[in-house]
Amino acid sequence: MAPSAVSGLAVNVLDASSLLSAFGAIGIAVVLFAETGLLIGFFLPGDSLLFTAGLLCVSSSSGVHLTLWQVLLAAVAGALIGAQVGYVLGRRGGRALLARYRNKRLHEGVQRAEELLARYGHAKAVVLARFVPIVRTVLNPLAGVLEMPVRTFTLWQTLGGAVWAIGLVMAGYGLGSSVPNVDTYLLPIVALVVLVSLTPIALEVLKARRRKPNTVPRHAGHREES
Numbered sequence: 001m002a003p004s005a006v007s008g009l010a011v012n013v014l015d016a017s018s019l020l021s022a023f024g025a026i027g028i029a030v031v032l033f034a035e036t037g038l039l040i041g042f043f044l045p046g047d048s049l050l051f052t053a054g055l056l057c058v059s060s061s062s063g064v065h066l067t068l069w070q071v072l073l074a075a076v077a078g079a080l081i082g083a084q085v086g087y088v089l090g091r092r093g094g095r096a097l098l099a100r101y102r103n104k105r106l107h108e109g110v111q112r113a114e115e116l117l118a119r120y121g122h123a124k125a126v127v128l129a130r131f132v133p134i135v136r137t138v139l140n141p142l143a144g145v146l147e148m149p150v151r152t153f154t155l156w157q158t159l160g161g162a163v164w165a166i167g168l169v170m171a172g173y174g175l176g177s178s179v180p181n182v183d184t185y186l187l188p189i190v191a192l193v194v195l196v197s198l199t200p201i202a203l204e205v206l207k208a209r210r211r212k213p214n215t216v217p218r219h220a221g222h223r224e225e226s
Contacts, residue, residue: 032078054172090144109134127160
């Protein structure tokens, strides 16, 4: 087996740079398809992968250089096809599909996705979910479970997916084009992107904790007098 093949097998799926070094643009399509279409892909680094891919269209960190049009094509294809497959799976599998997975973070994502749908309605929820890790994984099958109209889902997931995928790639590309020797700052920049992408989850957790009612009974500590 060739050394390049061995290094490809040793890829770290949680590290955007490692994924891109091993698989290039095709890896972007596969990862985004899994993250947005298959519940098992909820842990994959979609945001940092897209941003890093944009950077690597300008720089050549670790000898990796990507072509912008290929990255954009792979990103949009993976994001849109994955979401549509997730919707179809949810529509056919129903609630049993979501219940099959025991991961706590995944079920917290389902709860946040349901809250998003209840608060913003179908169109806004499908678009906004793209920018929230884990939620963008579970909302697509959840939309199918809830039998959201196919046309409505397809329209808004296409819009949201294109804006998300192209926007993050171009943000990375723009930064790489404007900052000299951006390779030097690649790791801190990717870490910042990950932190920013996790901010919506942290805010939702804080809001949920604040909304929790006081669980201490009103008359705890003493009995009512007869």
